Amino acid sequence: MKTPSIPISEAESVVMEALWSASPRTADEVAAAIRPDRDWQEATVKTLLNRLLKKGAVRAEKDGRRYLYSPILTREQWLDSESRGFLDRLFDGRVAPLVAHFSRHRKLGKRDLEELKRLVKELDDHGK
Structure with a gap:
């Protein structure tokens, strides 16, 4: 939907x-x-x-x-729309350049990196 x-x-x-x-x-x-x-x-x-x-x-x-x-609009619907708009406007709809941007500007802490690794692993496991 x-x-x-x-x-x-x-x-x-x-x-x-x-x-x-x-x-x-x-x-x-x-x-x-x-x-x-x-x-x-x-x-x-x-x-x-x-x-x-x-x-x-x-x-x-x-x-x-x-x-x-x-x-009527759920918070999840709003967040999805806002995040898609943000990615489209600033990063050509791609997540990797967003992460690279935060990485270059040292905005990712150890906890962020651990969570990103976990998410990538989950995505990789689902793709198999």
Whole structure:
């Protein structure tokens, strides 16, 4: 199944993270969930929720005088789309140049290298 490509801004991703962690939530509950990290007013959160509604990333159900928001786009779908876009834009869709870049700039620690070796071995074992 192809991952839906819904462009999510950085600010919208903060709202999505709050919904992925627990939903459904009201706009007030989303604002309260992100308040420790962002000092956003409820109006800002409502604006972001409305943008996400228009994009088809979330749904809203009427609950009395308020709306309950839930994600339609899963976190895994978003991560897949974002990572593919990143690889396509910067590394011609290839993972090896990405790893080489981090390696050249000493951004890979011993733990990273061990995990990469394990992943390569798993891929190699599956290919046999």
